[in-house]
Amino acid sequence: RAASRGQQQSTRRRRNDRPDSNSIVGRGFLAPTIINEAQVKLTEDEYQLLKLGPRFIYNDPKTASRRRLIELATVQRKIEARFHEKKVSPGRPVHQFIAELDILLQNLHDIPVKSNPRLNQSLQQRQHVLDIPNYMIISSQPQLIRSSKTKRNYDRLVKRLKHKFRLTDIVLRKTDKSKVFHLGKVDDYNKKSNDYMDKTQAYQCLGTQDPLPDLIQRTNKYLLDLRLAKWITQKQYEQLCVNQQEVELAHLYYLPKAHKTGTPLRPIISGLKHPTIKISKFLDDLLRPLFDKMALDTTVTSGFELLKKLKEWSIQNLKQETLLCTIDVADLYTMIPQVEGVLALKKMLDHFKLKQIGGLKVETIVRLSRFVMQNNYFSLNGQFYHQIRGGAMGSPLTLTISNCYMYFYQQDIVKQISNSGGLYFRYIDDIFLAVNWPIRHLIKQVDRWNQFDSNIRLSANISLHANFLDLHIENQNGQLFTNVYHKPSYEPYYLPFNSIPPLHMKKNIPFAMFLRAIRYCSTFNAYLQERESLRMALLLNKYPGDLITSQFNRVLSKFEINDQLSIRNYERLRDQLIQSSHPSRDRTPFDHEKMMFIHFTYCTNMKSFPMKFHNLWHKYFGDSPINEITPILGTKNADNLHKRLVHTRS
Template sequence: MNKTETYECLGGNDPLATKWITQKQYERLCVKPDEVTLAHLYYSPKAHKAGTPLRPIFSGLKHPTIKISKYLDELLRPLFDKIALKTTVTSGFEVIKQLHEWSTHNLHKDTLLCAIYVVDLYTMIPQTEGVLAIKKILSRFVLKNNYFSYEDQYYHQIRGVAMGSPLTLTIANCYMFFFQRNIVKQITNPGGIYVRYIDDIFIIINWPTQHLHKQIDLWNNIDSNIKLIAQVGHSSNFLDLYVENMNGHLFTKVYRKPSYEPYYLPFNSIHPLHMKKNIPFAMFLRAIRYCSTFKDFLDEREDLRMALLLNKY
């Protein structure tokens, strides 16, 4: 909790009891006082990373800001999705479509692939700049009033946004949208591709390796709150997609993190049948879309068959 200086310990001073959240704010949030509880902090392990670091999750289903947070997210997210349509992706399939179209005329044997990870994005966004990024005064209320209890102590989040709040994703996306504007121009003007999914960025461009590394170093100086960790080469992993430049030919297949375990919703569970049917359908559809060679598709199909058998399908 001390790593990013994100939280301020309030000791035993309950922010509700001391009226740090005013009655007027309660009324605007439409939450009954007897239903309000502070959020609780828990940790989700990042099993795919070295050392298994913990991701702090802000669980606040009855937190005072939850309703206004949901309302703002419903208003702002569609607007952001429309504005950032060209640089935002939600799946590996969207990346593949862009890559195949781009590679027809632009892929060379020296073309570089670059996957970039934004370190601790949610907790590193400055709250004031986060509000400015979405230009909505109500968002300041949501950002500035994230309280939770942990081990009999009360905490106030004074930096970043709470992972678990409905508005957090939209704020992070808006903040990154303004952060990346000049980077997008640098990549797309010479004919490259730049796409982002929350804190994962994928770039493909015909630049010398040294020049790309130099640019990434410069990008890391744009904002002291945003740290980029890049993987540059002729192959890269982005989301669940593996991409490789094989002497000027595009090669793709399904990617799984080293921590992957073949466990899915068991077929003998009490979930509706249509949910269980959709799992193999979606998995095989992804294999068809992602695998650029028949051999890789057959390998993926066999892996899926064994995984489904393991889960009683």
Template sequence: MDEFKALEDFEQIASPAQWNIHLILKPKIKNWSTKNKNYQILSKRVELDLPPKIIEKVDFSFKIDESIISQDEAQATYNQMRQITKDFRTQAMTLYVQSAARENEILSNEIKGVVDRFPQDNDDGFDAEPGYAAFKQYHELRQKRMKLEIEQSMHFLSEQQVEGDTNNLQIQEEIIAPTVIQEHQLLKLGPKFIFNDPKTAARRRITELATLKRKLENCFFQKKVSPGRPLLQFMAELDVLLQTLHNVPVIDKYLNLNQNALFGNNINQNKSIMEVINSQLSQSQFVNTIKMKKKKNYGRLVKRLKHKFKLANVVLQKSDKSKVFHLGKLEDYQKKSEEYMAKTQAYKCLGTNDPLPILTKRTNKYLLDLRLAKWITQKQYEKLCINPSEVELAHLYYLPKAHKPGTPLRPIVSGLKHPTVKISKFLDELLRPLFDEMASKTTVNSGFELMKQLQKWSMINMRQETLFCTIDVADLYTMVPQIEGVLALKKMLDYLKLKQVAGLKIETIIRLSRFVMQNNYFSYDGQYYHQIRGGAMGSPLTLTVANCYMFFYEQQIIKQIHNSNGLYFRYIDDIFVAINWPTRHLFKQIDRWNHFDENIKLSEKIGVAADFLDLHIENQDGQLLTTIFQKSSYEPYYLPFNSIHPLHMKKNIVFTMLLRAIRYCSTFQAYLDEREKLRMALLLNKYPNKFIDLQFINILEKLNIEQLLTINNYAQYRQKVIDSPIKEKVPVDYGKTVFVHFTYCSNMRTFPGKFHVLWNKYFGESPINDIIPTLGTRNVNNLQRRLVHTRLINA
């Protein structure tokens, strides 16, 4: 009624020009209303995992005769069928949503342009201002009504998900038990997912409060002031606030046990504080007590899955590139491990004799000898020596490369407490910055860095016959010989003309590096091994050793490429070349490079298009085209929106991915395609479409893009984004900053604001009012930490 009345009022006072524009707008808005509704419903369908029947009914499957084909081979084929069906549904839905989004966007921009140009000035003797005000009111009411219609449609869609199709549900229950469906849904949430766990947050609270109290006492002591009552009152109120947010009722007995730790021993003096606590608690007992929706018992599902994996000899790991869960058979892992060890000849089996005690003694003795010979200082000796009770031997595990045929394994040696890890980390911190400086002109760390270099190079050197070549170095970490790897470090220090680094003589650095490289021991599947070739993938120093070795190997190649005005860059074991050579000549040269060093084996891909890291590069008739590259095994997986993480982390994901799309996509159409792929991936990870649209708008504002991106202005704005300097991190003044960490749970969203109110209340006028509290969060274990065990296949 209000909308109809507003239209009548507008009709009576509108100028002829205003009424004509209204008539032009009317069919456009009616069309947009339908398109917008369809688009919003489609987006919601993705979020709720309710694809339209035209897509859902596609199911590629056929029966395999298991009397002829083995069960394992048949299962592999069934898995391929499921993957084909899944890929089709995802791609079809992406295209469907993308088309709907584009229709909606074009119509929306047209309508916005007309509304923005709506006559406001007097014309032909008509007073246009009242007409404009009346139109504005009518237009707002019309939009409000359309928004309500969409919300109603969304509600019915959500109800459809809850109620479901009774027939389908009965069929599903006959085939798959509900518990199995829940377990599958849990695994689909992926390694990053964190479920709400306020009990763990409550359990950690006392320790976290005690840590904060100690930090604040130190702040007061540095000002030569006693903390006094304000600190005790602050801690008391903060404790109440946290208990309320954790939804854990306070018991007098529990308070008595912990009040000494938080408030000191003088109970009588703090009696008033305890009264404040009790009074506040009595007011907050009703908060968060009624939960209408039944929650999933994630903890029970995790326990059930772990038990099933153990019974079935199944290995659950995070995949190497796509970062989703991968299920594999224990016997497959063992077989592939044996094949890998036989191929590389990098490991010597020691049987069941644990080398840890001897290695611990040898490490400490080696460091002591260096100290006595004055090769290292006493401070360095104390930093590097190890406590026998705090060390443990490294262990080997594998990450499945699901993106490669046959799912090969990437070996990782986890040695966070290995006897040599302190030395390895110490050396890496010294040497890696030196390597980065030495190789800055021939290495990149991201696809964006390569794209900027390629963009500059292509302006002068790009031709129709320009070739792109990507080269992979096989098993670099394990194929670099240990002695030659350490000698590469010596070559680097000589190349940079250094006699010492941070007070350490070159000879000392070489001795320590050799000790680390030659003492890589680990356990695997109940056996102990010594790595006799290459470095441990997981040891900090290994990357720098491999990089230095490759740097001196590639110098001849770089010179040859640069002499032909080509482009050469490397990222660890991946090499990119752009060159104006005939294809045959390039193949011949790579074959020649393959004979430079028997330890370095190169495999190449050559063409007018190439994929390097996450960048797709194409030569289209002498023009450089770039966009985002996704491997064939790509899974549209991001941190799920329903994961218990702070909201700013989810916003950062959208920001980073859309920024990458603008940087990488050289054409407006490629950008639109990538933006809608990103939208689809976020919808699949339960991000609401309204949230996605809002973030897209906010990101363009942050990047100082003041106009709607179009085919006409995209190149200009994109170049502006590419040329924008990357903001450097502001150094932290530790003297004026105190870091506050508490475990995050779903109710902690409001905690930052309440914490700062408390802080200002007690410390705004105190001697530490110049201290800035910086809030951080601690997370409870995600699904990867709860389900994945890297020692799973070890005895």
């Protein structure tokens, strides 16, 4: 353990060693940081900006102003649609409402009016987008307010950093687990990328010839053939076919696993506009609920789910010699053969004895799934690749196919463990076992399971304690002990309090953290330690102490716990909280016919906007045919630092 601690401290020192560290205020105890493996020189302002982390959103009224016209046009369409539902013409009040709302937003965005020839053109553009009568816009212009307030120029810092990274061949990414910024060298990324491709043999290089035009043509022809054969309907064909103006080839990028030796990379194929993405989403929407139903007894999706099942199992089955085991499946997405992966979907459909689902025959689903799996293409560093093994990480269908494949692979393992009174659960490529076997027998069985399928490689950790997802578990002389697990890569980084998003979004962070602490920590002392660590992390992220305390009390009140937690009542009140459903799940469902959801980009001057908006709404629509409609205001955010600084497309 001492050696392990020394290694962690050495790693921590390596991460924080910067050539310009003498000019920067030190990181401080547990403060969130950046991982500067490339040892790039940073000024104090640059370092402090990156230290704010990928989620940080600075005040950007220019973005809010730039989006204003589109957002107003969307609101106008929604209001007019509600009038049309009542078979009433929207008329002048809608135009007046939008015009006055436009002025209100300009005041809040602090956009000055300039007397120059371009003003008329701007007004004409606004009139075209919003369809507001010209006299309403011009008459309202003098109401605008000028402001001389200055702000820290984050825009200039962002541009300077992007220029510096380009000049020095630096790759900026957020880390795979801790989600702080990581700075690496392009050459290092390229070497690790080549090593990964050589290891998996899952990608075929196509050179510099772009496969996108041919893929678009083949996808549309494949869908048309299915339509002509009446395997899919005309509506499904129109839903799935590819518009060449709306698609682009996927691209591969990597997230650094900074918590592991050598900083290996996790491959991500980003294909949100890939020609097959609509088919992938369509199939996944049909198939994933079936898998969830089939695998209900052997699957968990969170540490809290495992905690509840383990807590119940341990009452009768946990003994002093009970072993806890976690198993990792290596490179699951890329190691599953494409043909066998699709056959696993077919086995699932046969399991439910289904002839069709969602109006599609089983054979149609199999064909479409095969087409998606066999047509994953992407670009990297100017080269094009075809994935010939496994599925693309990032494609919705890949997860369901991988889950199905693992489900049928694990059947003999589950049966063996269940017959001996053990516990088995899986979350994608992570497996948890609790068994009353001798350790030699368990090791031997893991070796045997590794012979089941040459594509599945299992790596096991066996002990009296285990870490699974965010849950730490211990067998303490036959007593179950649990608390929150923080990975070695853990950085106490959360959305900074001085970030722009509205207060209610920030309040939810300490609320969720304190709720998890009570649920996971099985003893009062463990809970106190976790609570103080959370308090420190939140303080380091600029959260006020009063807000932290109020959110802790809010957790108790939400679950109707009126007593303060103590060593005497902790176990009883914790059990009460674990057994209670989350209050948010008991909310009355929205009546969408009587509600209208409206979103505007948020900036710091808009704290008074909700009240002013509702006053305007009541002024123009309080006695109108849509007076029963309640507008629900939501916020859009400007881009965070990750979107502004990180470019995954090479």
